[in-house]
Amino acid sequence: MEAKSKKAGASRLCCLCNLRRPVLKRPKTLQQICRECFYEVFEEEIHQVIVQNRLFKSGERVAIGASGGKDSTVLAYVLSELNRRHNYGLDLFLLSIDEGITGYRDDSLETVKRNEVQYGLPLQIVSYKDLYGWTMDDIVKMIGLKNNCTFCGVFRRQALDRGAALLKVDKLVTGHNADDIAETVLLNILRGDIARLSRCTSITTGEDGPIPRCKPFKYTYEKEIIFYTYAYFKKLDYFSTECIYSPNAYRGFAREFIKDLERIRPRAILDIIKSGEDFRIATTTKMPEQGTCERCGYISSQKWCKACVLLEGLNRGLPKMGIGRPRGVNGDHKMETKKPGSVAKSIESKQCGSLDF
Amino acid sequence: MACNSSGCESGCYDREKDNGSKISVEDVVAGGGNQESVCVKCKCNEPMTFGDGGSEDGKFCAECFRNNVFGKFRLAVTSHAMITPSDNVLVAFSGGSSSRVALQFVHELQIKALKNYEASRDRSLPVFGVGVAFVDETAAFPALSTEMVDAIEWIRSTVSSLSPPAKDVYVVPVESVFGSDSLEARDRLVKLLDSVPDDTGKEDLLLHLKMLSLQKVASENGYNRLVVGSCTSRIASHVLSATVKGRGYSLSADIQHVDARWKVPIVLPLRDCVRLEITRLCHLDGLKTVELACRSQCGINDLVSSFVALLQEENPSRECTIVRTAAKLTPFYFNKIPETDDSNVPMATQRRLKRFNLKYDGSMTTEAFCPICNGPLNRSDSSDLDTFEEGQEADVLYAACCSSCRFQILPEDGSSLEQFSSFLPDHMISQVKHQKVDSQAHLREKIKDCLLLDDEEVV
Numbered sequence: 001m002e003a004k005s006k007k008a009g010a011s012r013l014c015c016l017c018n019l020r021r022p023v024l025k026r027p028k029t030l031q032q033i034c035r036e037c038f039y040e041v042f043e044e045e046i047h048q049v050i051v052q053n054r055l056f057k058s059g060e061r062v063a064i065g066a067s068g069g070k071d072s073t074v075l076a077y078v079l080s081e082l083n084r085r086h087n088y089g090l091d092l093f094l095l096s097i098d099e100g101i102t103g104y105r106d107d108s109l110e111t112v113k114r115n116e117v118q119y120g121l122p123l124q125i126v127s128y129k130d131l132y133g134w135t136m137d138d139i140v141k142m143i144g145l146k147n148n149c150t151f152c153g154v155f156r157r158q159a160l161d162r163g164a165a166l167l168k169v170d171k172l173v174t175g176h177n178a179d180d181i182a183e184t185v186l187l188n189i190l191r192g193d194i195a196r197l198s199r200c201t202s203i204t205t206g207e208d209g210p211i212p213r214c215k216p217f218k219y220t221y222e223k224e225i226i227f228y229t230y231a232y233f234k235k236l237d238y239f240s241t242e243c244i245y246s247p248n249a250y251r252g253f254a255r256e257f258i259k260d261l262e263r264i265r266p267r268a269i270l271d272i273i274k275s276g277e278d279f280r281i282a283t284t285t286k287m288p289e290q291g292t293c294e295r296c297g298y299i300s301s302q303k304w305c306k307a308c309v310l311l312e313g314l315n316r317g318l319p320k321m322g323i324g325r326p327r328g329v330n331g332d333h334k335m336e337t338k339k340p341g342s343v344a345k346s347i348e349s350k351q352c353g354s355l356d357f
Numbered sequence: 358m359a360c361n362s363s364g365c366e367s368g369c370y371d372r373e374k375d376n377g378s379k380i381s382v383e384d385v386v387a388g389g390g391n392q393e394s395v396c397v398k399c400k401c402n403e404p405m406t407f408g409d410g411g412s413e414d415g416k417f418c419a420e421c422f423r424n425n426v427f428g429k430f431r432l433a434v435t436s437h438a439m440i441t442p443s444d445n446v447l448v449a450f451s452g453g454s455s456s457r458v459a460l461q462f463v464h465e466l467q468i469k470a471l472k473n474y475e476a477s478r479d480r481s482l483p484v485f486g487v488g489v490a491f492v493d494e495t496a497a498f499p500a501l502s503t504e505m506v507d508a509i510e511w512i513r514s515t516v517s518s519l520s521p522p523a524k525d526v527y528v529v530p531v532e533s534v535f536g537s538d539s540l541e542a543r544d545r546l547v548k549l550l551d552s553v554p555d556d557t558g559k560e561d562l563l564l565h566l567k568m569l570s571l572q573k574v575a576s577e578n579g580y581n582r583l584v585v586g587s588c589t590s591r592i593a594s595h596v597l598s599a600t601v602k603g604r605g606y607s608l609s610a611d612i613q614h615v616d617a618r619w620k621v622p623i624v625l626p627l628r629d630c631v632r633l634e635i636t637r638l639c640h641l642d643g644l645k646t647v648e649l650a651c652r653s654q655c656g657i658n659d660l661v662s663s664f665v666a667l668l669q670e671e672n673p674s675r676e677c678t679i680v681r682t683a684a685k686l687t688p689f690y691f692n693k694i695p696e697t698d699d700s701n702v703p704m705a706t707q708r709r710l711k712r713f714n715l716k717y718d719g720s721m722t723t724e725a726f727c728p729i730c731n732g733p734l735n736r737s738d739s740s741d742l743d744t745f746e747e748g749q750e751a752d753v754l755y756a757a758c759c760s761s762c763r764f765q766i767l768p769e770d771g772s773s774l775e776q777f778s779s780f781l782p783d784h785m786i787s788q789v790k791h792q793k794v795d796s797q798a799h800l801r802e803k804i805k806d807c808l809l810l811d812d813e814e815v816v
Contacts, residue, residue, distance in 0.1 A: 189600065190668065190675065192682040253671075257664045261601060265557070265657060267764065268601050274760070275605025278735055280687040 016041070023231075027223045027266045035231055042228055046216055047082050053203050055214050058089035061169040063124070065160055066094040066115065068108030070229045071175030073115060073238035075217060079173065080119050095163045095172070097156050098127035100135025101244060108239040115237065126163035128155055132311055139314065140245055148245050151310055158298055158307045164211045176215045179222040179258055182272035186254045194281060201276035208290065209299055221269060223262075396421050407640065411633045412673035419641055426638055429629045430462045437614040438694045439624040440582060442470065445486040447527075447580035447621070449571050450516075452491070452508055452647035454639045459586030459627055461644060463487055464519050471522060488525040489516050490574050492567045494649075496532045496543045497550060501649055508647050515645070527574045534569045534782045549780035552773055557602075557656040558765030565730055568619075569782065575621040583623045590632035590665065592625070593676040596683040598661040602761045607732030609686035618691040618731065631676055689733055727759035728788045729766055734759055750786070751775045757789045 014022045014034035022032035026041075033041070049055075056062060064079060066072045076094060083090045096112045099105050109125065116123040129135050132155060140148050164172045181201060188197040199205060204214040217225070229238060261268040292298065293305035300306070313321030394415070396404045402418030417425070434440050440463070448463055450456045470484045491512050495505045509528050516526050535542035546566070553559040575583050587595075592612050599608045610616065616623040627635070639646060668675040725734040751774040755767060768774050778786065 185600065186597070189596065189679055189682050192678045192685075194682060194685045197682070253668065257660075260660055260664075261657065264655070264660060265601075267603075268657070271603030271761070272600055274603040275600040275608070278603075278606035280606060280609050281685075282687050 024227060027221050027262065028270070030266065038224075038227070038231070042220075042224060043078055043082060046078055046220060047086060049203075049219055050082070050088075050216055053214075055173075055204065055216060056088055056090055056171065059091075060089075060171060061091040061093065061167065062171045062173060063093045063095040063164050063167050063169040064121070065172060065174040066096050066112045066123075067175075068096070068111035068115075068239040069175070070238045071177055071217065071222075071225055073111070074225050074228055075173065075175040076115060076119055076121065079216065080121060091169075092121050093167050093169060094121045094123040095160065095167060095169075096123065096125045097159045097163065098125050098129070099152055099156065100128050100137055102137055104241060104244050105136075107241070111237055111239040118237065124163055124167050126159050126166070128159065131155070131159055131162060132307070134311070134314055136245065142314065142317075143320075145245060151314075152245070154306045154310055158305070160213075161209075161211055161298070169211065172211050172213045174213060174215055175217055177217040177220050177222045177225055178269050178273060179255075179262075181215070181218060181276070182258055182269045183254045185272050185276040186257070190254070197276065197279060198281040201273055218273070219270065221262075221266075398425075405637075405641065407637050409633070409637070411637075422634075423638065423641065426458075426630055426634050427462060427465070430459075430626050431466070433614055433626045433629060434466065434624075437624070439584075439615065439626055440466065440485055442482040442485055444582050445488070445580045446582045446584055447488045447490050447571070447575045447578070448584045449586070450489045450491050450512060451586075452512060452649065453586075454635050454644070454646045455588045455591065455627055455632070456586035457644050457646050458630075458635050458638055459584055460489060460516075460519075461642070462626070463584055464524075467522060468520065484522065486580075487522070488527065488578065488580060490527040490529055490571055492570055493528050493530045494563070494567070496530060496546050497563055498649075504649055508649060511645075511647055525578070527578065529570045529574045531563070531566055531570050534566055534573055534784075536783075545780050549777065552768055552777045552780065553766050554768060555765040557658055558762075560656060560658055561730065562766050566782075568623075572619050572621055580621060583619070583621045585623055585625055586627050587625050588627045588630050588632050588635050589680050590669070590676050592628060592683075593679040594658070594662045594665045596679050597665060598658050601657055601661060602765065604732060604759065604761045606735040607727075607730075607759065608683060610689045610692065610733055612680065612683050613688050613692035615693050616691065617693065617695055618689070618726065618733075622694055624694075628680070633673075725757075726788070727762055728754065728757050728785045729762040730759065732759050732761075750789075751778050754778045754781075754786070754789055 012021065014020050014037050015031050016033050016037040020034035020036065023035050024038060025032050026038070062079075064072065064076045066076055076092075079090075080092055082088065083092060094112060094116055096109055098109060112123060112125075115121070127135075136148065136152055139151050143151070160172060184200045185197065188194075188200055201218075203216075203218045204212050206212050258269065258272075265271075290299055290301055293300040293303075293308055295304055295308045298305045298307065300308075302309075304312070309321065394404055396402045396418035397416045398421040399418060402420065404415050404417055405419050405422060406415040408414065440446055446463060448456070448460050450460055464487065467484060467487050470482070474480060474482060474484050489512070491509060493505055493509065495502045498505075512528075513526055516524050530539065530542075532539065532542040532546040535545045550559055550563065553562055571583055595611060596608065599605070599611065610618065612628075614625055614628055616625075638644070665676060665679070672678075726732065727734055751771065755763060755774065758767060768777050
């Protein structure tokens, strides 16, 4: 009914400017709008999110986690535009992680390098090889295709923080969009992870950590990002291939479900995020105490941080260590002290111990 | 078998998960030695094979299986004081398998109570009363009228075939909440449902009206508990659909064992039983059911149900995990049977009340409820209620509703909203007005200690 009445009113013209022909129906609002208006509302919405949530302060140095994919490419472009247009007074940097995946990351890094030139943003690349002494290719060779995302995820999290520390930035922004966040909310419900459920919808996380992270695309639909890149495709240069090591069937379930929901009710994505924000989760829930890793100095709730545990496993040829239930280094520390040789050896291969937080 | 119960503190779920491979090895060893397998629990009877492709098929004998399911029901009932000897319980019976099992279990509990009563010397514990209610939705689904007549006939005969004590059967037309004049009420119901643009919204509104009619019949006939047979699977779907509809705040109110925000508290004794167990039990005990095809096949609720079914296929304990996650959300103050310091309740009954200690955060109580769905309102949603001081009735209604009802149930433009609110059952509208007064009273309560004079002029 609603769609009909709108069609009657604006079958020919964009319902925002009433001047040009509409080229798309916004998934979020179902308005039919023209390309120019789309750019404007898309960018303005992100500006509003940034302003309303006070994501940045003037004079801050901000790193954009850039993978070369559509989300981070659009984020880098839009953020540098908005920074200029609204005088945020930010120093923007591109930060890329080189996981060392041949045929995937090497190609996408080429895109980021072109973006560096196109947007004039300084680029820092941090590689797993330099930080940990292992590339993902090496890791997969050792442990196979199962569980390799655990390594990649843990390492990337730390690598981003270390890269950000190298750039001496105050904040790190990532290109997570509304679909990603809705998906995470659902997955945390399916997994029973109440602690993550309570924090996965925050627009800024890690404020107590070394470098806070934020997600300016929290309310931005993936479809609109795709349209933005599509409409801009001659200008925006991005890389689109799935990671070759991640068939990721389980996330796929949830993703498929969200796409189905969006088809019936586009608003559902925002509603899931709203639900995630509104869940009554007792704030008194005991959170793990934050300390620092004894080996590398990175934040950790345990004696050693997760990356060090995983790395230790790799270096000792026991890659299952640290996957699944915690045991081994943090749980069974006596075993470690008996073999000082192996520990000393693996510290050598970890290059990042000198980085200071 | 994992007890599947969120209330289970023994950790058997975790234990089973960890030792999963170990158990199966033992099974293989046992099965290899002896082709004639036995029930893994009692180790003497022959296990049942249902052949439904579900997990744990062919592991338990009929008796152990039955005891397990009934045990979960009984644990839920006793630990939340759902049914006590002086109660009068109304079972909401749709004819489906869950409510059939709920009826059966409540009936068995009653028989046992009767036996105890007759055997005891002082007869201090009375036997709780049981009634059965069926909601007739013919007004909403005219096409189903003949099936509905058959179903009602069947329900009457099913209930009367249960052994004594006799149970009253109430057939409630869903339009009864609109008034006693059935023609006018039916007309209002149809118009109300027609004015809801969204299919899912229509479905949810009807479900809510169904609950209201159950409440009405329960309170008019002196019942003080309403037993609803929602099983884990149903609640898991509700968790996800509520999330998808943006009802994250009120979700924790809906999924606890007890929901006393209504005049007659609702209890969910089958909350910890999954659908597979329920259907197996019906099959095992020869419990007949009748399913009326009332639900639409498109819309959010249906999509969510099929998603949950898909997940359940991939992991048989997924539904339990979903419900367990949602159960960790902080419940509301009304998610327990209100304490009775009533001297009418005999001491013997009071002594028997066992309660699980639910964690409550006193500061998180809510006073305002959405007049449409009766969901508790988040402060951020209800804050704009006061801006409509002198507004029209429809505007006030809009402001008083939760954001989910605003979107999926209320019509968008002003005139149809006006019409919509005129079709609503009268007590919903009066709730809107009360709420406004309540919220002002609440605000006043908050600043009470700063007020110098205790009359209205000060504020």
